[in-house]
Amino acid sequence: VLDQTGDWKVKLDWGGLSGQYDPTMAEAPFQVTGVAVPLSAGVLDMISLPVVPVTPDPSLTFNPTRADGSVAPVSVLDLVVWSPTVPPSGKYLSLNRDSSFPGAGGGRAYWTMPSEAVTLKPRGKLWNQTMPYTIGVAPGWNMIGSVFNQDIAWGAVQVRYQGNVLPLAQAGEVVRPYAWGYNPSTGSYVLVQTGGVLKPGRGYWVRVLQPCEIILPTPGSKAAALGRDADLTANAIQVVARVGNRMDTDNY
Secondary structure: OOOEOEEEEEEEEEOOEOOOEOOEEEEEEEEEOOOOEEEOOOOOEEEEOOOEOOOOOHHHHOOEEOOOOOEOOHHHHOOEEEEOOOOOOOEEEEOOOOOOOOOOOOOEEEEEOOOOOEEEOOOOEOOOOOOOEEEEEOOEEEEEEOOOOOOEEHHHOEEEEOOEEEEHHHOOOOEEEEEEEEEOOOOEEEEEOOOOEEOOOEEEEEEEOOOEEEEEOOOOOOOOOOOHHHOOOOOOOOEEEEEOOEEEEEEO
16 A cells, blocks of 8 residues: 555566567656645744654654755754643643654644745655544643544544543543634634534644543544534633734634
């Protein structure tokens, strides 16, 4: 199965048929790629890898590519990740400044503010699009992302806790049933409820109350029915904050 990004070749080698056909050989090169993630210079963004890395080494996985096709050093991304397990209550870790940076991981998200415009063309394994993907999470805020090449329904997410698998809408005592994305154009967080989607290459915050696993559904999976308890905006007042051209809209 050609499930890893990179350059490949298909080779046909036929020995021929004595007295009738000569031996022959042919090769056809091709590329296996995942979802590309464009990034603007100097713009804060929250991203994820739409592949499953085969190595945690960010320099081999993120593959930031310039417009001329050359590969930039991964340091231009200035990657930062929140680790909820660092005592006493979590900590931001920087690729460029912390030796304890956790590296590249499937289903993980990262802050980035690139020093130059690049497009991420991640290297790694393309996850089987017909199989759910599981992310282990810890109590506190967690940065997650999808490994799928298409949008997936947030409301179809499941949670595995103490051996039991629950629909997201029924797991409110384990994981809050909403996520927060980020809009780099406005500098605003964007609320994702059970009627929303997780997009390839985008990063999201989720609030976890108990150690558990989040099970991402396959593309096309239907969201579970939305309960009133899962609607953060029910009986809530929306507050919008604006500073210059930056705006934070999804506050309830």
